[in-house]
Amino acid sequence: METVSEPADQREPADPREQGDRGATGPVRTCVGCRRRAAQAELVRVVAVDGRLVLDRRRRLPGRGAYLHADARCAATAVQRRAFGRALRVPQPDPGDLVEALTGPAPGA
Numbered sequence: 001m002e003t004v005s006e007p008a009d010q011r012e013p014a015d016p017r018e019q020g021d022r023g024a025t026g027p028v029r030t031c032v033g034c035r036r037r038a039a040q041a042e043l044v045r046v047v048a049v050d051g052r053l054v055l056d057r058r059r060r061l062p063g064r065g066a067y068l069h070a071d072a073r074c075a076a077t078a079v080q081r082r083a084f085g086r087a088l089r090v091p092q093p094d095p096g097d098l099v100e101a102l103t104g105p106a107p108g109a
């Protein structure tokens with residue numbers, strides 16, 4: 001087993017495009033799929049666990065997180081663009097069942 005020390009810093013790198021756009025809605029994040037900005041509360045957090053992408057609905061998992069709309073299309077787009085690899089600094093993250101998890105049991109669909 002190889003022990004990798006995770007940096008405790010969960011802050012995202014400062015993005016100048018996000019400056020001055022913080023209203024009363026709280027922190028704003030860019031969806032790694034569609035690249036649109038949204039309030040962090042509207043996005044789901046994704047982290048890589050052992051190179052596998054995991055939906056962190058409770059935002060409690062340690063490590064670097066990527067933010068994404070809770071939308072399978074955004075997840076699929078992000079996977080196609082390899083955006084998770086860049087955001088999470090994982091060379092080739094395994095998407096696992098991330099897209100399926102976001103597709104979920106869609107009521108009425």
Ligand SMILES: [Zn+2]
Pocket residue numbers: 031032033034035036068069071074
């Ligand atoms: Zn999106």
